Structure formats: structure tokens, C-alpha cells
Amino acid sequence: MSQDNVLLRVDHLVKHFPITKGILVQKQVGAVRAVDDISFDIRRGETLGLVGESGCGKSTTGRTILQLYRPTSGHVYYEGKDLTTLKGSALRPMRAKMQMIFQDPYASLNPRMTVAEIIGEPLVVHKVGGTKEINERVDQLLGQVGLNPAFANRYPHEFSGGQRQRIGVARALALNPDLIVCDEPISALDVSIQAQVVNLLEDLQDQLGLTYLFIAHDLSMVRHISDRVAVMYLGIIVELADRAELYHNPLHPYTQALLSAVPIPDPQAEEKRARIILEGDVPSPANPPSGCRFRTRCPIAQALCAEEKPVWRELRPDHFVACHFAN
Amino acid sequence: MSAQTGVLKAGAGGMPLTMKRESLTADAFRRLIRNRAAVVGGLIVLLLALIAIFAGQIAPKSYEVQVLIDNNKVPAWMVSLFSSMAPYAKTTTDYLLGADYVGRDLFSRLVYGSRVSLSVAFIGPIISLLIGVVYGSISGFFGGRADNLMMRIVDVLYAFPTLLFVILLMAFFRSTFAKPDPGSFAYGLSQLDARMGGMLFIFMGIGFTAWETMARLTRGQVLSVREKEFVEAARTVGAGNGRIMFRHILPNIVGPLVVFESLSIPTYITFEAFLSYIGLGVNPPTPSWGSMIAEGGSVIRTYPNQAVFPALALAITMFAFNFLGDGLRDALDPRLRGTQ
Numbered sequence: 151m152s153q154d155n156v157l158l159r160v161d162h163l164v165k166h167f168p169i170t171k172g173i174l175v176q177k178q179v180g181a182v183r184a185v186d187d188i189s190f191d192i193r194r195g196e197t198l199g200l201v202g203e204s205g206c207g208k209s210t211t212g213r214t215i216l217q218l219y220r221p222t223s224g225h226v227y228y229e230g231k232d233l234t235t236l237k238g239s240a241l242r243p244m245r246a247k248m249q250m251i252f253q254d255p256y257a258s259l260n261p262r263m264t265v266a267e268i269i270g271e272p273l274v275v276h277k278v279g280g281t282k283e284i285n286e287r288v289d290q291l292l293g294q295v296g297l298n299p300a301f302a303n304r305y306p307h308e309f310s311g312g313q314r315q316r317i318g319v320a321r322a323l324a325l326n327p328d329l330i331v332c333d334e335p336i337s338a339l340d341v342s343i344q345a346q347v348v349n350l351l352e353d354l355q356d357q358l359g360l361t362y363l364f365i366a367h368d369l370s371m372v373r374h375i376s377d378r379v380a381v382m383y384l385g386i387i388v389e390l391a392d393r394a395e396l397y398h399n400p401l402h403p404y405t406q407a408l409l410s411a412v413p414i415p416d417p418q419a420e421e422k423r424a425r426i427i428l429e430g431d432v433p434s435p436a437n438p439p440s441g442c443r444f445r446t447r448c449p450i451a452q453a454l455c456a457e458e459k460p461v462w463r464e465l466r467p468d469h470f471v472a473c474h475f476a477n
Numbered sequence: 478m479s480a481q482t483g484v485l486k487a488g489a490g491g492m493p494l495t496m497k498r499e500s501l502t503a504d505a506f507r508r509l510i511r512n513r514a515a516v517v518g519g520l521i522v523l524l525l526a527l528i529a530i531f532a533g534q535i536a537p538k539s540y541e542v543q544v545l546i547d548n549n550k551v552p553a554w555m556v557s558l559f560s561s562m563a564p565y566a567k568t569t570t571d572y573l574l575g576a577d578y579v580g581r582d583l584f585s586r587l588v589y590g591s592r593v594s595l596s597v598a599f600i601g602p603i604i605s606l607l608i609g610v611v612y613g614s615i616s617g618f619f620g621g622r623a624d625n626l627m628m629r630i631v632d633v634l635y636a637f638p639t640l641l642f643v644i645l646l647m648a649f650f651r652s653t654f655a656k657p658d659p660g661s662f663a664y665g666l667s668q669l670d671a672r673m674g675g676m677l678f679i680f681m682g683i684g685f686t687a688w689e690t691m692a693r694l695t696r697g698q699v700l701s702v703r704e705k706e707f708v709e710a711a712r713t714v715g716a717g718n719g720r721i722m723f724r725h726i727l728p729n730i731v732g733p734l735v736v737f738e739s740l741s742i743p744t745y746i747t748f749e750a751f752l753s754y755i756g757l758g759v760n761p762p763t764p765s766w767g768s769m770i771a772e773g774g775s776v777i778r779t780y781p782n783q784a785v786f787p788a789l790a791l792a793i794t795m796f797a798f799n800f801l802g803d804g805l806r807d808a809l810d811p812r813l814r815g816t817q
Contacts, residue, residue, distance in 0.1 A: 171616065245715040258706035261501060262728040271724075272714035305500055321710065366552055 157361050158192040165214045182245035182436045184210040186385040188404060195319055197397040199376030206387040208365045212331040216248055245274055249322035253334040257312035265317055266302035272324040291320040310381045311341035331363045348375060369412050373397055381405045385435055391469040401465060401476040404444050434442035505808040516805020528588055529595040536585035541762040544580035549780055551575045575782045586764035587790055593765040594674055594746050594794060601745030602738040604684035609691025617699030631689050643682045647757040650678040674763030679749055694737055696729035698730035732809035739802035743795040750791055766791045
């Protein structure tokens with residue numbers, strides 16, 4: 151892996167949300183460890199899939215990378231520049247290069263703004279051209295995501311979910327970003343619309359050379375779109391590998407359990423599919439287990455797992471895993 | 478173009494391309510004018526506003542000139558309607574609704590009295606919105622320690638009985654600013670108050686108490702909208718606090734705030750009427766419906782016309798504002814959007 155190919159480097163990123171108590175004087179009594187020391191790289195032009203259960207910190211990771219949440223500690227380097235030290239106006243030019251597509255197409259568009267205003271807002275904020283240039287760019291963007299530019303003066307509530315998500319994609323593209331964080335962009339859509347939006351994202355990646363961090367919980371969709379896949383559990387990344395490697399040769403017991411839950415569209419193979427059923431619930435991120443976080447539900451856990459945190463090691467070339475007993 | 482339309486049709490789930498475009502405001506307005514009660518209320522409010530503005534032209538007589546010989550005169554049409562008044566009432570055709578105990582035309586006083594009620598109806602919400610929305614927005618938007626402190630202050634103020642607080646305030650204003658030194662700030666205030674017929678202190682009394690609920694409501698609304706994804710999207714594109722506040726949050730919370738204010742207008746009118754009724758409101762001889770009810774109330778058995786008409790005017794005004802407020806609430810209700 152060549153160093154100059156790395157677009158974004160996440161280095162020991164930590165995000166804790168404080169839990170406070172008290173009416174007048176607020177005292178911190180604990181923290182939700184939403185993201186607890188994760189590191190990975192995103193290479194230019196690739197799609198990195200980030201999968202995990204609800205509440206495991208996937209979205210927090212995406213938002214912390216974009217500095218929507220300021221990290222508790224750790225660094226995010228974009229083309230070698232540390233975003234976590236930038237503030238206010240210094241951060242603004244960097245924001246143009248990293249955009250986000252949101253999960254809920256109904257909540258992510260301001261109902262009081264027209265489509266043209268929504269898509270044009272990044273251009274207005276970054277003072278790109280006058281009214282005429284912005285209008286032209288908005289029309290061009292609408293065409294690019296497959297919407298009729300004649301709809302520019304309508305309001306979001308006049309569109310369907312899939313169309314709204316296209317509007318969200320157009321907004322994210324407005325400033326010609328390099329990196330787009332897709333935060334479950336299709337999980338709120340009908341299955342028939344999901345494929346359209348995913349195909350749109352893939353086409354745009356080919357045309358514009360975009361890099362995606364694709365957050366999802368749908369394993370087949372991640373397999374379809376990703377080049378590499380990272381698996382998260384309770385605030386940490388447990389495994390990271392190439393797509394083919396991860397799906398054919400999962401090393402972490404959690405990844406194995408996740409993959410065993412995916413149905414196979416072949417009755418005979420499906421018959422033989424052995425599901426690994428995990429016991430119990432996900433522990434609270436405010437009070438995670440000692441040592442290995444997965445040990446409370448792990449089928450192969452031993453005494454060592456409660457005492458020592460597993461090391462993040464490269465077991466095979468480009469295949470990282472955090473487990474004492476993976477081999 | 479045709480290829481694009483094809484893509485659209487596929488993704489649109491059958492949405493007709495000719496669908497009429499309509500902003501949320503236009504939709505709300507359309508539903509407001511379909512609500513008959515709200516329209517009637519709005520028309521009455523409009524009529525009252527016109528009466529208040531053109532009071533000088535409408536009122537047949539002066540509201541302050543006392544014609545003592547005409548005191549307590551009763552209009553002839555009332556006596557013919559209620560014959561029990563005939564033995565003692567001095568009838569007249571000169572006064573439409575009769576004259577009060579010092580011989581001032583009741584109808585003219587009623588017309589001029591609308592000025593006080595309507596001023597309170599419009600200035601009250603403005604003060605409450607100005608203070609309450611600014612306070613609540615700051616508290617909700619910045620959150621944390623500032624929010625905590627600001628809301629505790631509101632809690633403390635809230636614990637005061639409002640009516641008692643206003644009475645105390647009015648008593649305080651009236652005595653403090655009774656005989657100030659010429660040229661001082663207090664003198665300026667009391668001059669201004671005198672010129673407004675005592676309304677300035679009413680506005681201040683209402684303003685000091687009414688913003689608290691507004692601040693709480695605004696804070697709650699800001700808190701809920703602040704966490705919406707479109708606000709995060711705005712942050713992602715690099716929008717600053719000002720832009721987020723004025724372009725994204727405020728337009729989305731205006732509805733509930735307007736509804737709340739329009740429904741509390743009757744409260745402000747009652748406040749003024751009550752203050753004038755107990756003698757802490759407008760200065761005589763400025764007419765206010767509240768003070769007219771108080772004066773007429775003492776002779777209600779013999780001359781009911783002196784209290785009934787101002788009370789009727791007050792009731793109609795309150796109904797009108799309530800109907801309008803109800804209509805606004807329904808029109809701005811997002812759950813009813815797009816319905817008839």
C-alpha cells in the first residue's frame with residue numbers, strides 16, 4: 151500500500167459523549183464511548199464499507215471524520231492535513247472536499263427551502279460565482295443525478311423518497327468533493343429504489359473519481375459496492391480487509407457470525423448454511439466489557455479475553471483483525 | 478429531455494409531472510382561508526383595526542368632554558326594549574348607546590377604547606416575541622451551561638403568580654414615576670406614558686411577564702430542529718451559526734410560535750382590561766373597555782347599557798382572536814398538510 155495513495159487517515163480516533171448529572175452544577179458521571187480508538191486509511195478512489203449493528207458507532211465515526219462532532223482525542227488527516235486542529239474559517243475550505251449523504255431523505259432536506267436553494271446552498275456558503283452561475287450549476291447537478299432541472303423551484307415535500315435522496319446526492323456533489331461519507335444512504339428507501347440510488351452512486355464514482363466511506367448494515371449491499379470492508383462492534387473496528395478476502399475468509403468471530411446471517415439465494419446452499427447465533431445483547435457503550443469488547447457474546451472466548459485487549463494486527467497482507475485467537 | 482423524463486417517471490413512483498407546485502406557506506394560507514370561523518375572526522380583527530385607526534372619524538363625539546347635564550342618559554331604543562327602565566331613565570336620541578355618569582358619549586368611548594385593546598393585542602406579542610424568541614433561541618442553540626443557567630432564571634420568574642407580578646410592577650411603575658425630576662430618564666418615561674394615556678406601563682408589565690413561556694417554547698423548538706439532519710447537512714457544507722439559525726432553524730419553528738402568540742393575544746387583552754378594571758391600567762380620561770366595565774359595573778342594575786356594551790365588545794374581540802388563532806394552528810399543522 152503506497153502512502154501517497156491515502157486520501158484520509160484516521161488515527162486513534164476517540165469520541166465519547168459525556169453523561170452529566172445535576173441541575174445547576176453539572177457533573178460528568180460517565181461517558182458513552184461511541185467510538186473508542188479506531189484507525190484506518192481510505193485510499194483515493196476506493197469505496198470503504200463500514201458495517202456493524204445499530205448503535206455500534208458507525209455514524210458517529212462518519213460524523214467525527216467530517217468534524218461534525220469534534221473528536222475526544224485522536225486525529226483525522228485529510229491529504230496529510232490534520233482536521234482536528236482546524237477551527238471555524240480554517241475548516242471551511244476543507245469542508246468543500248468532504249461531503250455527506252444522509253440516511254433519512256425526509257429529514258435531511260429543509261422543508262422550507264426549494265430544491266434550487268438546497269443544492270445551491272454549498273455554492274452560496276463558499277461564494278462560488280453569482281446567481282447566474284449558481285443556477286446553471288444547480289441545473290447541471292440536477293441533470294447529473296437524473297432529475298429534471300425544471301423541478302428546481304419545487305419544495306422537498308413534492309418529491310418521493312428516491313428523488314429526495316437524489317437531491318441529497320446533488321447537494322453533496324455541488325462543491326466537487328473528493329470524499330463522500332454515505333451514512334446509510336439507502337436503508338430508508340424502498341428496495342426497488344435502493345438499486346437505482348446505488349447505481350447512481352457507482353456511476354458518479356466512475357465519472358468524477360469520488361472516494362466513498364459507505365456506512366451500512368446491509369451486508370450484501372456493502373459487498374456489492376465496497377472495495378474494502380471494515381466491521382465495527384461497540385465502538386471499535388474488529389476486522390478490516392479487501393471485500394473478497396473478508397467475505398470468503400472472515401477471521402474475527404463477530405464477522406463470521408454476521409456473514410452467517412446473510413441468506414443465500416440458492417435453496418440447496420441455503421439449506422446447508424450454518425448460522426452462528428450470538429447469545430445476549432450488545433453491552434452498553436457507556437460501560438463496555440473489559441479486555442475484548444466482544445468477549446461477552448463470543449463463541450470462542452477464553453479467560454485471556456477478559457484481561458487483555460486484543461492487538462490490532464495484520465494477520466495476512468492487508469487483512470487486519472483484533473482477536474487473540476484468530477488465525 | 479425525453480430520456481430524462483423517462484428516468485424520472487421510473488423513480489417518481491407515479492408522481493404526475495404536472496403536479497402543482499406549492500410552498501408550505503402557500504399551502505397553509507390556502508387551508509386558513511378555507512376555515513370559515515378563522516376567516517370570520519380575521520375579518521372582525523380587520524374591522525376592529527380599521528375602527529381603531531379611524532376612531533377620530535367614526536366617533537360622533539369626543540370621548541373626554543363631560544356634559545354633566547346628560548349624565549346617565551339612556552338611549553330611547555333601550556327604554557322601549559326594556560320597559561322596566563322607563564320610570565327613572567332619562568331618555569335621549571342624541572347618544573347611540575347612552576352617556577356615562579359624567580355625561581360622556583358611551584359609543585365614542587367604546588370606539589376609542591378599541592385603540593387600547595388593539596394596541597395591547599399587537600404590541601404584547603411583539604414584545605413577547607422579541608424577548609422570548611431571542612432568549613429562547615440563544616438558550617436552545619448554544620445549549621450546555623448557558624442554556625442551563627438561562628432556563629433556571631426563567632423557572633424562577635415562572636414561579637411568580639403572573640397576575641400578582643403585573644399588579645406589583647404596575648404599582649411600582651406608577652409610584653416610582655409619579656413625580657420624577659424633569660430631565661431624568663424616569664421623567665422621560667413618565668412623559669411618554671402620559672402621552673400614551675398610560676399604555677406604556679401596561680406594555681412593560683405585559684412584556685415583563687409574557688416572554689417567559691415564549692422563551693421556553695422557542696428553546697424547545699430550537700432543540701428539536703437543531704438535531705435534524707438538514708441542520709447537520711448545512712454544517713457539512715460549511716454554513717455558519719447565523720446562516721443555520723436564520724435560514725434553517727427559525728423558518729421551521731415560526732409556525733408553532735405564531736400559533737402560540739395568536740392564541741395568547743386574548744390573554745393580553747384580558748390583562749389590560751383587568752388592570753384597567755382595578756384601576757392600574759390606563760389613565761383617565763383615556764377610555765379602555767376594562768375601565769368602562771368597571772365604571773358601568775357599579776350601576777349595572779339601573780343602567781346596564783354602561784357595562785354590557787364594553788363587555789360585549791371585549792367578548793367579540795376575544796372570540797375573533799381565538800378563532801383566528803385556532804385557524805392558524807390548524808393551517809400550520811404539518812400533519813394536515815396538503816389536505817382540504
